[in-house]
Amino acid sequence: MCGVFGVTNTENASKIAYLGLFALQHRGQESAGISCTDENVIHTHRNAGLVSDVFKEEQLVKLEGNHALGHVRYSTAGGNIGANIQPLTARIGGIPVSLSHNGNIVNSDELRTHLENSGAILQATADTELILHIMARSNKATFLEKLMHSFEELCGAFSLLILTPTHLYAVVDACGYRPLSLGKLKSSNGLPSWVLSSETCAMDLVGATFIRDIAPGEILSIELATGERKSHYFNLTAFQSLKRQHAKCIFEHVYFARPDSLVWNILANDARFAMGEALAKNNPVDADMVIAVPDSGVPMAMGYAHASGIPYKIGLIRNHYVGRTFIEPTQNVRNFKVRLKLNPVRETVRGKKVVVIDDSIVRGTTSRKIIELLYEAGAKEVHMRIASPPVKYPCYYGIDTPKRKELLAQIMTPLEMNDHLKSETLAFLSEEQLIAVMQKFQQKPTLQKEEKENGGWCTACFTGNYQDEIAQTKGYAEKREVL
């Protein structure tokens, strides 16, 4: 997962981008970078580390220019080597270009082989660089044509921002897996000052107003000199197999997004509260208290408590200084990896029947430790309630889920999982229940009309129904590993 942010026509553009990235820090803590354009030059600074580590006053001051683009990265494909840190920069057709990418290219292996065979020299191991090479090799006349031509060769998830000395482009793949929103900042010189961001919480921080989401298949071009924006749509004939439907990642609402973000125009916090309510209605239990696995579990637990009438209590405390711990397990301290992050409130749970609400179960290791810690702290019964379906299939669209064989739901039924986790009872929200929760939110019809039957959500990690044949094939390949 990554975060992208862009802004045009504002003084202190690098500082606005810095604040934007700061608000998107939860989408990637491994590296950060900002590019600014000033006349015909693009200045870039990027490095491994948190936004506040990578950027100090002196770096921001050097990033001159009124238009900026930024990136925070959580290493997915490609490992965390230096050359993968974004924004990536290159000269394409003599023009300096800077690119920030959130998502994952599904046909990257094929593209990489093809490019290397035709003499390209690739520096990075991540897929983002491939996009630049495909653009550079396009023989189309204009830069916009090169862009459109390139996106037709890419299969997968890409919410992109591209900065040149004359334009800022915002691009979303044909399925619109990842969010990318347009907003507007007050400007001092009469021309509009546009903001583009993976999540709207960054707009709040910089004082911008949300306007709309970038549509699937859209290339929004903003002319820097005038602020004029135009929408273009790229042709998708190259990937005939692709179902041209919206496929919004439902995991953004389950886990990734900050609770104060509007994601596809739904407040993540509200979605989570509603998931908790649905979970209570569909999976009630007799208990003394509802507690949450913080942070995303908190609104879910509040929803569960509200719908069930069981009081919500603070039963697990999260240590926010974790992040960069390293320490190897020692003989005389058990379970400390989870314990470092989460401590049960002994006095609260002792002797009680507790419902624990979490957003999802992936490998199951954390859940198992939490349950063990709660019993050690004196809980009488621990009931696990998960506000999403079992994660059975890998994501090829940008979430760093483990391989299929490491997914607990791949090798166990929910009943077996309950035994394995040693919870008293365990229940999930089903895919239909989760979709039903999301359908209740009245959305403005900002997106393209043709919607998937399920409301246009990608639920491939629960169902294995990927949007394209390449992912489907990868899925089958991993299936064979499991068997």
Added chain:
Amino acid sequence: MCGVFGVTNTENASKIAYLGLFALQHRGQESAGISCTDENVIHTHRNAGLVSDVFKEEQLVKLEGNHALGHVRYSTAGGNIGANIQPLTARIGGIPVSLSHNGNIVNSDELRTHLENSGAILQATADTELILHIMARSNKATFLEKLMHSFEELCGAFSLLILTPTHLYAVVDACGYRPLSLGKLKSSNGLPSWVLSSETCAMDLVGATFIRDIAPGEILSIELATGERKSHYFNLTAFQSLKRQHAKCIFEHVYFARPDSLVWNILANDARFAMGEALAKNNPVDADMVIAVPDSGVPMAMGYAHASGIPYKIGLIRNHYVGRTFIEPTQNVRNFKVRLKLNPVRETVRGKKVVVIDDSIVRGTTSRKIIELLYEAGAKEVHMRIASPPVKYPCYYGIDTPKRKELLAQIMTPLEMNDHLKSETLAFLSEEQLIAVMQKFQQKPTLQKEEKENGGWCTACFTGNYQDEIAQTKGYAEKREVL
């Protein structure tokens, strides 16, 4: 504010201390350090930064020995220069000594002048070093006598741990301002393994069991070779003026302690919930929702919601990556210093009457910005409820409160404060109400029998009634500055 942690008779003592400090990180983020003793040597590593930055595997491995002591520091007196980073080490009477201190020495100026005049060379600007010099200059025969003699010269708050190659000492000043708890770890060699910690949350993390608090005026000595512990009490004739009563800092419960810590045997989370309940009963308001200023306001808001029947909502989101930001205000982004840390959930508060619960008002700048942000986000009415009395007086016992003239309550009545903060209404818990909340908790009589009439709490920051004449005099001096 600082945190101290100690452990005896355990393999990987440095790693246990590391984990302990990690759990105490909220008590000080500016520096961290650990000393271990191994035979006749004390190994120490300390540096500026978070625990996870200061210590990596290689540092911990070098800290050999089965007995350790650690410190995290939030710069109070003395600025953040290198020589102030604890644990401090010295040779006293030929014996290597390492010391960790939480608190503040009230008569440090007098001691510093006296020491320098008699030829001592002081390296640090903080008060902790003075303790070592006083010990070093004591002409008593035994180390324990030197200790007892030294503490008789110190006025103020000190919860100390002192490690020598043969003993670990835990010391609390005569008023017991700051918590210091004793616990026990499972040991593999038959001898007891003791743990000492500023808060019990560190005991949870390392798997230790809480036993009791160190009493005011107590020197607990633990012989490292045998694990034998003995209590001693030092003589207080040197400070006749001192009221020998327990004076537990009530702000530990209002703000400092982690919610999962037992502080003087009361769960901080429970105390805060009860403060919120009392606040609702004494200061009701007609509103659509109760929201919290995270993190310490959350249980208070839940208590307020519970007692008032008004639903608790998530209305302010805290960005946990703040910590080390630096950026200078820019013209085109207003209020961002608070905004970086707290973002109102626009969709939740829009058009609503909101009660905001916070733990305290010190300078008032944060409260004012929060209220402004909430109105900007569309709130209809913003009612401020504070779960403690107005902070009118500086703390000379270890909390880094500003000078008297910077305290908002010093220059305004609550009504004037409401005007200044631009809240609809503003109300505080009174000192009597706060004390009444704390009295409800049935405590085991672990502490000395003679208790202050108000239950043995220090509320000097609300009342100006300091425990000793030196602080009282300082208070008067600052009063003259205000007038």
Added chain:
Amino acid sequence: MCGVFGVTNTENASKIAYLGLFALQHRGQESAGISCTDENVIHTHRNAGLVSDVFKEEQLVKLEGNHALGHVRYSTAGGNIGANIQPLTARIGGIPVSLSHNGNIVNSDELRTHLENSGAILQATADTELILHIMARSNKATFLEKLMHSFEELCGAFSLLILTPTHLYAVVDACGYRPLSLGKLKSSNGLPSWVLSSETCAMDLVGATFIRDIAPGEILSIELATGERKSHYFNLTAFQSLKRQHAKCIFEHVYFARPDSLVWNILANDARFAMGEALAKNNPVDADMVIAVPDSGVPMAMGYAHASGIPYKIGLIRNHYVGRTFIEPTQNVRNFKVRLKLNPVRETVRGKKVVVIDDSIVRGTTSRKIIELLYEAGAKEVHMRIASPPVKYPCYYGIDTPKRKELLAQIMTPLEMNDHLKSETLAFLSEEQLIAVMQKFQQKPTLQKEEKENGGWCTACFTGNYQDEIAQTKGYAEKREVL
């Protein structure tokens, strides 16, 4: 200027390369790097800084494999940005390749434009990367053919080492501007262990024996598995204009090479002593002592003293800690930039007639300051003698000389220079005299038979007679700037 070093079939290959680079450190202090090959992988570590800063035990240990290649860089074309630090690595036709380059590509602008126009994405600003891109785009079948094909497109100076998992290649351009020598190390496994180095001083350090120089236009391939070596020669039809003659950079002997290196089989120290002797015979002067501008001036001054009978004295002391100073000139310290590096020995030169021997005059700023310092120190007369002709033309073959208009000899006659430098007298060795000195050394005929009339030396910086039309054209362009 740069230094390259390679070694095959030896344990601790990375350490041998480290030592080799250490001996070549005088050829480049800005960055250092080593690649090792182990099975099908190439491991590389490189960074800005001196060899001893870039490499510590932990880096060398990670560079596994028995074959290594290294580079030290003095920034010439391209500035000192990270992407320029060598060895450069890439995958070419699916094979990992590492490349170290000493020299300068004269047609780099044309190649860069051509590559970017055909869709290549260039990371670095230096010319070395172009070589990799040309190889990657060659449609020849074998790697050796790709190499041969690529070198036909390159005009200029390149002494290269190229490491793949199966071969080490040593390449020298058709004019052989820069030295590259082959040596042999004792090997423990029966197969030969080859060493390649810019200068033989690196062979001395690692205990290798010098065998021969790589010839102009030669590609020497060494099969790593067997140690078998073969010579190939690439076709030069692509650059018809090129005079296919040896054009050894005479400045290597005048200034660059370490005095203990055999450069084209002549000891640099002996060449310099002989230059000093010739200088004395052709430009005698009545003086009390001969002093040197260290370090390369020392053997020249000894030669001058020997031929003239005037005693050689130590009159200027060089501070070897300079290197990385930075300090800005201050009002109250004059001339300190030269003074930091060179201090006249006041007691030695006071009241004396002094002949100062230096290797060359480029901008003239240093010479002027040295003369001023010597007069300030009390010298009665300062006579400047330069062991090479006036530098009138820029070097396009790898030496970082300034632009034509900054060369003192371009705008002044020797007589005008004497006035400008304020020396008593000034004299140079003429080009003919310098060539005559070099001709006296009996060389083994290791190089190709066809030699330039002047013995195969490049003296373009003195004469402006470049070896190819591109350099000739650049020279004319700069001439116009001067006029």
Added chain:
Amino acid sequence: MCGVFGVTNTENASKIAYLGLFALQHRGQESAGISCTDENVIHTHRNAGLVSDVFKEEQLVKLEGNHALGHVRYSTAGGNIGANIQPLTARIGGIPVSLSHNGNIVNSDELRTHLENSGAILQATADTELILHIMARSNKATFLEKLMHSFEELCGAFSLLILTPTHLYAVVDACGYRPLSLGKLKSSNGLPSWVLSSETCAMDLVGATFIRDIAPGEILSIELATGERKSHYFNLTAFQSLKRQHAKCIFEHVYFARPDSLVWNILANDARFAMGEALAKNNPVDADMVIAVPDSGVPMAMGYAHASGIPYKIGLIRNHYVGRTFIEPTQNVRNFKVRLKLNPVRETVRGKKVVVIDDSIVRGTTSRKIIELLYEAGAKEVHMRIASPPVKYPCYYGIDTPKRKELLAQIMTPLEMNDHLKSETLAFLSEEQLIAVMQKFQQKPTLQKEEKENGGWCTACFTGNYQDEIAQTKGYAEKREVL
């Protein structure tokens, strides 16, 4: 060994001190520091590393004030821990004080024990801190009296600079073991601008003029406000045993001093040339060439060549990038530790009879390797000539010589040493011959009249005749270890 430098009444005092330390860098490469005084404050910056690493523009700019003092340190007593880095600072009698020390306190163990027993807390392991503590504990009324009183308690070598907000003091111990010179800088405001430096080469660099040496037992005080200087002499009754004679370290001339420094008013370069001449007269040999072990051997070899008529050649090249190498010996590279630093010029020495001139033999390991390298390079005969007597006794006055039992001359006669080193012949200058060389230099009588019979030189490292009983006793103790 260390270097000290001070300057008064000049703008950019920190930059002048920086340049001064730069010129003294050869006296200590482990750490560097500068203190400046500005009004009542002393600003200090110091760190491990070379002068050019420790100080960048930003550090120097922060060191405000017109009076500065600096230090470079080569770790002698005390190891290289942070607290030992000078200048040391403290408050003494309420006055901030900064101190730079060159030398070694012989009675430091006794002083340390005494101070610790009386309650002092010592931070550093080096002896310099003791001086501050003794000053701080003096009950004398004025600062100057405290100084005088303190120096009476110190036995050993100390050339000190002490900076307070009102004065700069220069102090030399009663025997004057280490040099400390006074000079004068041009000043812009009418008042004198004084310079104090361990060596005069630093005066040359900053443009100051040498005036005189500080005398043994002298405290020179300079009033910063007026520039007025006064000489005081401290009482030495406390060390009755001390022979009150000048005991100038002859090793400063043999090895330490930069060749362009006047040390006790003798040019080090001239002294070394004369040592070489004397060596040739007393120890002639039939040979083809004289070569030097650089750097201090160069003038000695030139003197030998001049007196013997045998030509001086460059036979060993020193690599000036060594300094901070680290690499562990490897099986396939022999002798590389010396080889990294010194490379024989194979073509020069091959088949020749060579006289090698070095300054001294301490452990003998380097000499042995040099001889081996020369034979490997093809030398026919290698004759070793040493321009000083065998080093048989440890120095307790500031030179970091090894323990007595590690000194080669302690366990072997010169004949045995010749066998051990495998030289053809080996000869030394005797103590009488060395003293005779030094006597020839006509010195101005700047120092106190009463001189030692040998001209006032300390030759204890050759003779074992120390100046005081404590050193004599230490010498005996080490003798017992040898036997």
